[in-house]
Amino acid sequence: MGTFLSGREILIVEDEALLRKRLVAFLEKRGAACTGVGTLAEGRNALENLPLDYVLADVNLPDGLGLDLIERAREQGDIPIVIMTADGGVDVAVEAMRRGASDYLSKPFDPQEIPLVLARAETSRRDQRLKTHRKRETDIPSDEQGLFFGDALESFRAQLERVIEADRRLSDKLPPILIEGETGTGKTSVARWLHANGSRHDKELVVVNCAALPEQLAESELFGHEKGAFTDAKQTRIGLFEAADGGTLFLDEIASLSSSLQAKALTAIEEGRIRKVGSSKEVEINVRLIAASNRPLKDLVEKGEFREDLYHRLNLLQFTIPPLRSRGEDTVRMAEHLLEKLSRKYGYSGAAFSKRCLAWIRDYDWPGNVRELEHEIERALILGVPESLEFVSMAPSSIESSHREEEDWLASGWSVPEQGFSLENAIDRLIDLAIEQCGGNVSKAARRLGVQRDYIRYRKSKKG
Known part of the structure; x- marks a missing residue:
């Protein structure tokens, strides 16, 4: 639990000075940064001005009810708030939860309960963040369990299974995976298959299309932000790296990220830490990263369009999905x-x-x-x-059909020249003409000529 609380900002609103000091000391020993206050007014002021992660508030305060802080905490970025009560019992607890509290503690309680309660609150906050993210997702989840590999991808599947076997021998710090392939080859489906069959199958899989992230909001979306970090940052917000903690984060089209965001992604992979926009503190994360690109990242590195250090980190486990053709x-x-x-x-x-x-x-x-x-x-x-x-989309003009008579394409009155001619050259000219008329599409040209695609390729290679 020490790692979970490390670096977390916690506000304790408790008028009983001795208990307040005990709670502050307990949480600070576990790495948290605590602020203790004794009144409702001080609690409101702290919520307005401090980058808080959690709040523990007593119900009865000298100048009001701690329940009044619940709405204020939600306004500041949905900060989880736990209510501490010695009076009112179940009725107070029910009212606190109805108003939006994450949980409650009945006095007297063992301080060892606090990390457990805060962990539940953190899970709830991440679930809410992911729910918001999924509402904006346009990607339709694939049937990862029924992913079709076939004979052509048998060795590809064997390599993926070797990765899954290696993952099961690790508890955390799973190495990143890079999946490359043309658009539509199934990179997202493979990422889902890896997650569903891997050691983190019972944790979250967060899918992000980097190409769809507005450049000005991409950093906040991925890494989160503090209240006031920029003009529209009216609340503190966790990013998708943090929301995927313990699970898998799939960054599709990672090459769409700016160089500065690529650098932050590299830090997240190598050091397991991120920093929100507008924050001076780092948050520890444990995320398995799967990245994908429809263009070879090595080529982009050579063109100066992708960070070389991030490429080498991602290239540890690199897979290329062959095109369907x-x-x-x-x-x-x-x-x-x-x-x-x-x-x-x-x-x-x-x-x-x-x-x-x-x-x-x-x-x-x-x-x-x-x-x-x-x-x-x-x-x-x-x-x-x-x-x-x-x-x-199968237009009759582009389909060879055995169910209709072919039109006579030979010009009326044409005869074979007496001096003869090269049939081989005529075939090559017909092939070139068909390819030209089909806009370079060899398969379409083959259908018009009534031959297999491989025949055209053979003729072209023979011709040199």
Whole structure:
């Protein structure tokens, strides 16, 4: 409990001088910084001017009721307040909780109860902070337990499981993890899978999209702020690093953070301490950090767009998720996995892809990766025929269909020149023309030509 109270600012409002001194001495031995006062007026003044973490207040004070401090504590940043009472019993306790107190202590009490009560109050405050954060989240939680790896990602999964095994041998100070991969490859899903299967599965997972944080508010959002730290800081607030204490913090698109925030993140990782905006004290944290980027951080370091020291710290356990287009037949297996999950969501049974839709899934490049594939399937389920799914975006002009006659593309009256010509060169010209007309999309060009994507790549490599 000493570590938990270390550096915490605690206000004790108690008119009995001897008890007040005993409580101050007890908490200061455990690392807290305490201020003891004996009146309601002094308590109000301290709440207005001190960067407090907790308040212990007696009910009966010489100039009023300690209950009147509850609302003031909430106005100053939802500071947890514990009411101490010797009179009124249950009725006073109920009234205190109704008005917003975090907890209460009935006199006489053992001072050893205080750290336990404050720990409960801290947990409640973090839960409230996370609830507020989740209301703003646009990310929809993935089915981390049902994450599809397939044959193509078997070695990738084996590496993740080795990390989980190592984590179980550590109680804290878990090393950071870096996940890289194109947009939509499933970095958030992998982070959730790691948390759900790791040693902290029963603790909080806090997901933050760094790219969505306004630059002027990012530091406050991540590290918290004291009242008055800036113009709109009307209350003290804990940040998401502190709210994730004991659990996992996932920073998606970490490269979006400014250089100064990257430096603060590095301190949080290496030293396990953070400092709120406008505060001179440090708060100890124990967070497993998982970071993600859709661009290789090494490349960004070389361009001067990412801190080299933070990159080397994150690069200890680095994983790259391959794009969907490189996973071969696993692309179809992934589609079937997603179809099964979405069919459960919408209550469909017997949903299946049409033959030409399966061919399209195999040949398409999927620039949006798994996210694009999932959206296509969900759209098809809603707008199409579940028993023979076809993607809405599959334009007839871009699909080879065995169910309709092909138009005659050969110019009328054309004949083979008497002097002959190079069929190989003609094939290469047709391929180049198709690629040009498809905006460089090899998969689309292959569909128009009625060949496999690999055939075009073979021809291009042969040509050099």
